[in-house]
Amino acid sequence: MTSSTDPKQWPTKNYTPRHTSWPYNPSDFTRQDSSNDTNFYSQPRFVTHIDDAAIASLREYYDAVLPRQGKILDFCSSWVSHYPPAIEEASSKGELQVTGMGMNKAELDANKVLNHGRLLVDLNENPDMATALTEAKLIPTAATSNELLDASTNVVSTDYLTQPVAVFRSLLTATKPGGTVHLTISNRCFPTKAMSKWLRVSEEERLEMIGDYLHFAGWREIEIVTLSDGSVGGGQQGPVGAGNLQSLMGYLGMGRRDPLWVVRGRKEG
Numbered sequence: 001m002t003s004s005t006d007p008k009q010w011p012t013k014n015y016t017p018r019h020t021s022w023p024y025n026p027s028d029f030t031r032q033d034s035s036n037d038t039n040f041y042s043q044p045r046f047v048t049h050i051d052d053a054a055i056a057s058l059r060e061y062y063d064a065v066l067p068r069q070g071k072i073l074d075f076c077s078s079w080v081s082h083y084p085p086a087i088e089e090a091s092s093k094g095e096l097q098v099t100g101m102g103m104n105k106a107e108l109d110a111n112k113v114l115n116h117g118r119l120l121v122d123l124n125e126n127p128d129m130a131t132a133l134t135e136a137k138l139i140p141t142a143a144t145s146n147e148l149l150d151a152s153t154n155v156v157s158t159d160y161l162t163q164p165v166a167v168f169r170s171l172l173t174a175t176k177p178g179g180t181v182h183l184t185i186s187n188r189c190f191p192t193k194a195m196s197k198w199l200r201v202s203e204e205e206r207l208e209m210i211g212d213y214l215h216f217a218g219w220r221e222i223e224i225v226t227l228s229d230g231s232v233g234g235g236q237q238g239p240v241g242a243g244n245l246q247s248l249m250g251y252l253g254m255g256r257r258d259p260l261w262v263v264r265g266r267k268e269g
Helices: 052-065 085-092 105-110 129-135 164-173 196-200 203-217 245-251
Strands: 012-014 070-077 096-102 118-120 149-155 175-185 220-228 260-266
Touching: 052 085, 052 149, 052 175, 052 220, 052 260, 070 129, 085 096, 096 105, 096 129, 105 118, 129 164, 164 175, 164 203, 175 203, 196 203, 203 220, 203 260
Parallel strands: 070 096, 070 149, 096 118, 149 175
Antiparallel strands: 012 220, 175 260, 220 260
């Protein structure tokens, strides 16, 4: 993936397709709470869903990979997008157009980096993101236009999508050739709203599943990036007893942080 600044060398693994046909069943995408998501998200939640250390890692990652010009979509967005100061500055100057797509108007209105529109869309009811964006005149109807999305982001919300391939296929339509998608994953969720299979499998399998979603939706160059394995210092600890406070805290089970990964892909062309 091409970065806009010198990127930190996060551990990165190429996704390798594991299946020749769609491997999941409708039951995998059922949820404990199948009620309308609009009701669930009707009250604003002005909180962050990953800890401060994870947010700092995500901002560093975004600083390395997101463009400073063009168009970005933050979908399943909220009152904060965790973008770094350089992205916020580009947005404030109008050099970068940032659109938010989410479920709560108060949260989206509070997100100051969104300078190019805010859309209320329930992707489980309407996974056609491209049509929602074109109807709002936020991207053109011509698929060959250079005014499509350069990049899109999503933070700890992929596990709530009941029609992920439809969502990511539509997002592919809304993205220009060479454009990218960045799906941030942790182990935090509202369990009653997460899809059933997500709650039954390991973290590693969750990442492979998201790779499957992107692959079957038509994305390519899919990679899994580890921003944090959840341990102090990202797992790079010295020996206990060597004067290393981080190591001692880790040994005692202290100083843990939220794990964080990104599954990303690129549109061909």
